[in-house]
Amino acid sequence: MSGRRYEHILASTALALILAAPISAAKALDLEDSAVGPAPVAAPPATQPASAAATNATPARSKEANAASAPSKPDDAAAKTAAPASDPAPAAAAPSTPAAPAATSAGTTSPQQAAPGAPAAPMQDAASPAAAPDNAAVASEQAAPDPMAAFDPADRAVAEKIRDLFAAKGTDKIFAAKRERGAAEAFYQKRNFAPLWLDKGIENARAKAVIARLKTADADGLDLNEYKTPDFAGLSPDALAEAELKLAQTVLTYARHVQAGRFPYTRVSHNMELAQTPPEPAEVLAKLADAADAGKVLDDFSPPQQAYKRLKARLAELRAKSGAAKVIGEGPLLKLNAKSPMTDARVPLLREKLGLAGEASDLKYDGKLAEAVKKFQRANGLPATGNLDAKTVRELDGPSRDKSIELIIANMERWRWYPRDLGQAHVEVNLPDFTLKVMHNDAQVWTTRIVIGKVELPTPLLSETMKYITVNPTWNVPPSIVYNEYLPALQQDPTVLERMGLKVVYNRDGSVHIYQPPGAANALGRIRFNFPNRFLVYQHDTPDKYMFAHDTRAYSHGCMRVQDPAKYAEVLLNIARPNENWTAERITRMFGTGEQDLQLPVPIWVHLTYQTAFVDDAGKLQTRNDVYNIDSRTLAAIKSERGVVEPMEERKHEEVASSTQRRVAPQPQQPRVISFFQALFGGSGPPPSRPVPPRRVAR
Numbered sequence: 001m002s003g004r005r006y007e008h009i010l011a012s013t014a015l016a017l018i019l020a021a022p023i024s025a026a027k028a029l030d031l032e033d034s035a036v037g038p039a040p041v042a043a044p045p046a047t048q049p050a051s052a053a054a055t056n057a058t059p060a061r062s063k064e065a066n067a068a069s070a071p072s073k074p075d076d077a078a079a080k081t082a083a084p085a086s087d088p089a090p091a092a093a094a095p096s097t098p099a100a101p102a103a104t105s106a107g108t109t110s111p112q113q114a115a116p117g118a119p120a121a122p123m124q125d126a127a128s129p130a131a132a133p134d135n136a137a138v139a140s141e142q143a144a145p146d147p148m149a150a151f152d153p154a155d156r157a158v159a160e161k162i163r164d165l166f167a168a169k170g171t172d173k174i175f176a177a178k179r180e181r182g183a184a185e186a187f188y189q190k191r192n193f194a195p196l197w198l199d200k201g202i203e204n205a206r207a208k209a210v211i212a213r214l215k216t217a218d219a220d221g222l223d224l225n226e227y228k229t230p231d232f233a234g235l236s237p238d239a240l241a242e243a244e245l246k247l248a249q250t251v252l253t254y255a256r257h258v259q260a261g262r263f264p265y266t267r268v269s270h271n272m273e274l275a276q277t278p279p280e281p282a283e284v285l286a287k288l289a290d291a292a293d294a295g296k297v298l299d300d301f302s303p304p305q306q307a308y309k310r311l312k313a314r315l316a317e318l319r320a321k322s323g324a325a326k327v328i329g330e331g332p333l334l335k336l337n338a339k340s341p342m343t344d345a346r347v348p349l350l351r352e353k354l355g356l357a358g359e360a361s362d363l364k365y366d367g368k369l370a371e372a373v374k375k376f377q378r379a380n381g382l383p384a385t386g387n388l389d390a391k392t393v394r395e396l397d398g399p400s401r402d403k404s405i406e407l408i409i410a411n412m413e414r415w416r417w418y419p420r421d422l423g424q425a426h427v428e429v430n431l432p433d434f435t436l437k438v439m440h441n442d443a444q445v446w447t448t449r450i451v452i453g454k455v456e457l458p459t460p461l462l463s464e465t466m467k468y469i470t471v472n473p474t475w476n477v478p479p480s481i482v483y484n485e486y487l488p489a490l491q492q493d494p495t496v497l498e499r500m501g502l503k504v505v506y507n508r509d510g511s512v513h514i515y516q517p518p519g520a521a522n523a524l525g526r527i528r529f530n531f532p533n534r535f536l537v538y539q540h541d542t543p544d545k546y547m548f549a550h551d552t553r554a555y556s557h558g559c560m561r562v563q564d565p566a567k568y569a570e571v572l573l574n575i576a577r578p579n580e581n582w583t584a585e586r587i588t589r590m591f592g593t594g595e596q597d598l599q600l601p602v603p604i605w606v607h608l609t610y611q612t613a614f615v616d617d618a619g620k621l622q623t624r625n626d627v628y629n630i631d632s633r634t635l636a637a638i639k640s641e642r643g644v645v646e647p648m649e650e651r652k653h654e655e656v657a658s659s660t661q662r663r664v665a666p667q668p669q670q671p672r673v674i675s676f677f678q679a680l681f682g683g684s685g686p687p688p689s690r691p692v693p694p695r696r697v698a699r
Contacts, residue, residue, distance in 0.1 A: 147192040148160070148192055148193075148194075151192075151194060152199075152200045152201070154198075154200050154201030154202075154237075155194060155195055155198060155199070155200060155201060157201075157237035158195050158198060158201065158237050158240045158241050158244065159192065159193040159194050159195060160193070160237075161237050161238050161240070161241035162188055162193045162195065162241045162244060162245065163188075163193040164241075165241055165242070165245065166185045166188065166189075166193075171184070171185070171245060174242070174245050174246055174249050175245075175249050175252075177252075179281060180249065180252045180281045183252075183280070183281035183282040183285065184245065184248055184249070184252070184281065184285065186282065187282060187285045187286070187289075191289075195240070195241075195244045196244065196248065196285070196288070196289060197210075197232070197243075197244055197247050197248075198232065198240065198244060201237075201240065202232070203232040203233070206288065206291075206294045207232070207247065209293060209294040209295035210247070210251060210288065210294045210295060210298065211229045211247070212295060213294075213295040213298045213299065214227045214229055214250065214251075214254055214298070215229070217254060217258070219312065219315070219316060220258050220302055220312060220412065221312075221315060221408065221409035221412040221413065222254075222257055222258065222262075223638075226253070226257070226262075227250050227253065227254050228246070228250060229247060229250060230243035230246055230247055231243075248285065251284065251285075251288065251298070252281050252284055252285070254298065254301075255278075255279050255284045255298065255301045256278045256279065258298075258301045258302050258303075258416070259277075259278060259279050259301040259302070259303070259416060259420075260276050260277055260278035260279075260416055260417070261276060261413055261414075261416040261417055262413065262637075262638065263637050263638075264276070265414075265417050265461075267637045268630060268633045268634050268637055269461075269628075269630065269633065271458055271460045271461070271535075272417070272460055272461040272462065273460065273461075273462040273463075273464075273533060273534060273535070274417040274418055274461060274462065274463055275417065275418060275419045275463060276416070276417045277419070277420075279301060284301075303412075303415050303416055303418075303420060304420055304421075305415055305418070305420075305422060306442070307415060307611065307614055307615075308412060308415040310614070310615035311408050311411055311412050311415075311613065311614070311615060312412065313615075314408060314615050314621050315405060315408045315409070315412070318404055318405055318408070319405065326349060326352075326353075327397040328346045328349055328350055328353070328393050328396055328397055329346065329393070329397075330390070330393065331344060331345075331346050331393070332344065333387060333388065333389050333390075334347075334365045334387065334388035335365075335370075335386075335387045336365065336366075336367055336370035336386055336387075337365075338367060341364040341365055341366050342364070342365045343363040343364055343365065344363060344365060345363060346388075347362070347363045347364065347365055347369065348360045348362070348363070350369065350373075350388065350396070351369060353396050354369070354372040354373070354376060354396075355372075356368065356369065356372055365388070370386040370387075371386065373386050373387070373388055373392060374386035376392070376395075376396070377392055377395075377551075378551060379622075380395050380622075380623075380624075381434075381551050381552055381624060381625055382395060382551065383551065384551065398621075398623070404613075404621070404623075406635055407612060407613045407623060407631065408613050408621075409635075409638070410612070410613075410631045410634040410635050410638070411611055411612060411613045411614070413634055413638060414461075414609070414610060414611075414630075414634060417461075418463055418607060418609070419463055419605075419607075422439070422605060422607060423604070423605035424440070424441060425438075425439065425440045425441075425575045425576075425602075425604050425605070426438075426439050426604060426605035426606070426607060427439075427466065427572075427604060427605070427606045427607065428607050428609060429450065429560065429606070429607065429608045429609060430609055430610075430611045430614070430624075431452050431458075431459055431461075431608065431609065431610050431627065431628070432610060432611065432612050432624035432625060432626065432627050432628075433611065433614075433622075433624050434449060434450055434451070434452060434552070434553045434554075435447060435448070435449060435450060436448050436449075436450045436539075436560070436562065436568075438568075438571050438572070438575075440575055445571060445575075446567070446568070446571045448562060448563045448564050448567070448568060449548045449553070449563040450539070450553070450560045450561060450562055450563065451542070451547050451548070451553040451554070451555050451556050451560065451561040452553065452554050452555075452556060452560055452627075453537075453554060453556050453557060453558040453559070454554050454555055454556065454557070455554060455627065455628065457556070457557045457558050458558065458627075458628045459537060459556070459558050459559070459560060459608060460533075460535045460537060460558070460608065461608050461609065461610055462533055462535065462606075462607075462608050463605065463606070463607045463608075464531040464532065464533045464605075464606055465531055465603035465604065465605055465606065466529055466530065466531040466572070466600060466603060466604045466605075466606050467530060467531065467532065467599070467600055467603050468530050468597045468598060468599045468600055469527060469528070469529055469530065469569050469572065469573070469597070469598040469600070470527065470528040470529075470530060470595060470596070470597050470598075471526065471527055471569075471587065471590045471591070471595070471596045471597075471598065472518035472519075472526060472590070472591060472592055472593065472594055472595045472596060473518060473522065473524045473525075473526075473527070473528040473540070473595060474515055474516065474517060474518055474522075474595055475515060475516040475522055475523045475524050476513070476514075476515045477502070477513075477514040477515060477516070481514075482512055482513075482514050483512075486502070486514050487512065490504070497514065501516055501517075501519070501521050501522075502514055502515070502516050503515055503516070503517060517593065518592070518593050518594070518595055519593065520543065520591075521543055522543070523542075523543075524540045524541060524542075525540055525541020525542045525543055525561075525565060526541045526565065526566075526588075526591050527540065527541045527562075527565040527566065527568075527569055527587070528540040528541070529562070529565075529568070529569075529572075531606045535558065537558045537559045537560070538559055538560075539559065539560045539561075539562050539565075539568075539606075540559060540560075540561060540562065540565070541561070541562060541565040542561040542562075544561075545563075547561070548563045552625075552627075554627055560608075564584075566584040566587045566588050567584045569582070569584070569587050569598070570582050570583055570584045570586075570587060572600065572604060573587075573598060573600075575604065576600040576601055576602050576603075576604060577600075577601065610628070610630050611624070612624045612625070612626055612630075612631050
């Protein structure tokens with residue numbers, strides 16, 4: 001054979017050896033690892049460089065392994081062309097080489113290893129990322145229990161439909177409120193979508209009790225048409241699932257309406273700051289699921305206040321009555337004439353309505369009857385003349401039954417806006433009645449007359465805690481009054497404020513502070529009762545005592561003037577500080593020129609309410625004039641399809657005269673202008689911030 005041809009043969013053989021070396025080396029390594037070493041190391045990640053993979057996966061080879069990986073050498077030259085063991089080329093091919101089975105025992109070989117050089121048998125790669133998840137999913141499906149396995153077949157069919165409705169967002173048209181929809185979904189998920197109102201596909205006792213209670217929703221002054229209840233009879237699983245969720249939605253709506261009201265109170269007025277706390281939807285459903293009497297659960301969402309319960313009972317009585325009520329009717333004005341009493345056929349019925357004894361044949365309008373009429377007029381906000389005039393007759397006859405029912409419903413609605421727990425000790429102000437009463441342990445311990453805000457500056461409705469009482473308060477004039485009224489007045493008459501008892505302080509920054517020191521003539525009187533709120537209103541004494549003799553007492557700028565503030569302070573302090581023997585006399589002895597705060601260790605709730613209808617302790621329905629036009633707005637919101645009404649103009653309250661505000665330059669525009677004398681005697685100034693050393697606190 002010629003030399004040139006022989007060289008070609010050698011070159012071809014060397015090339016074949018180079019190409020075959022990686023496979024042979026890998027097989028040799030596999031045999032070596034399975035025979036003597038521990039379980040093989042897992043293949044490196046695909047992102048690992050080839051050289052690193054070789055370093056991690058290929059240990060130093062023995063001479064025997066190297067020998068096994070090389071074919072017989074035709075000559076030394078060909079052998080020298082073989083790739084060394086450290087050549088990265090075999091390692092680079094390693095990721096594509098099937099890994100040795102981890103379970104291969106020492107001294108044995110796998111089928112693939114048994115015949116080196118033979119084609120590898122088809123085999124699923126154990127390290128393949130696609131195969132493992134599929135196998136795990138199959139195993140998981142086989143191992144996971146069926147959460148609906150214990151359900152009755154009829155209930156299971158409904159549960160599956162409920163699950164599908166939530167998954168497909170089919171409940172969006174059932175639950176209008178996102179918060180309630182989320183709570184309902186969590187509730188049903190927790191019970192594996194088992195129906196709440198069905199047992200074996202049939203309406204259960206829980207559903208019957210709830211539906212029966214919803215059909216009496218009008219007893220709470222609610223509209224039955226707002227609480228639709230389904231009929232579960234003869235429905236398919238799809239329809240049963242929808243009926244199940246619709247009843248849950250109706251229940252949540254009812255619980256929210258009866259506890260917190262049908263609409264936000266801001267649709268009636270922004271001159272309010274009330275709790276109006278609806279129940280948590282999740283708690284409603286949980287209570288119904290756990291209760292033995294689901295109807296009783298719904299009862300518990302009604303307001304628990306005694307005033308609400310009395311109105312509810314009175315509403316039932318009015319609806320139960322039939323026929324026209326007895327009315328006095330129109331007639332001539334009846335006046336007392338002691339010498340020659342007037343007579344009228346209406347007198348016997350008048351006596352009956354006023355609870356006076358007398359013969360049916362006695363038609364004389366005498367002194368006893370006139371005095372009873374005067375007492376009735378005084379109690380109902382009418383001029384106490386003792387004359388039977390048209391207004392008194394209308395008040396005695398009362399509004400028509402329909403109007404009385406509407407009035408009660410409006411007042412029941414407003415009670416839902418207040419806290420369910422008014423407090424063991426609390427102050428309850430009834431603005432249309434111009435009264436204040438102190439309640440302790442469910443009993444009235446004291447009451448007095450008050451003056452409230454005028455119609456254009458109404459006293460707000462709110463619930464807040466009284467934290468301290470100030471004796472000898474300073475009245476700091478709000479900046480709006482200072483710059484709009486008092487400074488212009490000073491330009492006209494430099495002595496006017498001094499003559500009115502006001503002090504003027506010119507600050508270095510150019511601002512002006514005007515205040516009225518403590519004293520008998522102070523616009524706040526001798527005592528102020530503080531329950532901090534965003535409206536900056538409070539209760540206080542007044543030097544203008546004559547106003548309490550009026551039947552209608554809406555004169556202030558929003559604050560409440562108390563007829564007997566020393567007694568009021570005594571009552572509150574004996575509740576909050578019971579071991580200190582506070583008396584009105586002790587408090588009056590503190591009157592002077594030094595401001596003092598009497599802290600209430602346990603704050604006392606103050607509720608400013610608007611009760612134009614209430615039932616008194618004698619069980620009689622009392623009605624009052626709608627001073628601030630809130631009844632009409634409440635009823636309009638109730639009747640409105642969307643519950644939306646034009647809001648009442650928000651009360652423009654006074655600014656706070658703090659030390660910081662006294663240094664603020666006057667604003668070019670102010671929200672409103674108050675007359676000079678109204679500002680001084682209106683009694684609506686803010687709590688004081690005096691330019692004097694820290695006040696002494698009486699304990």
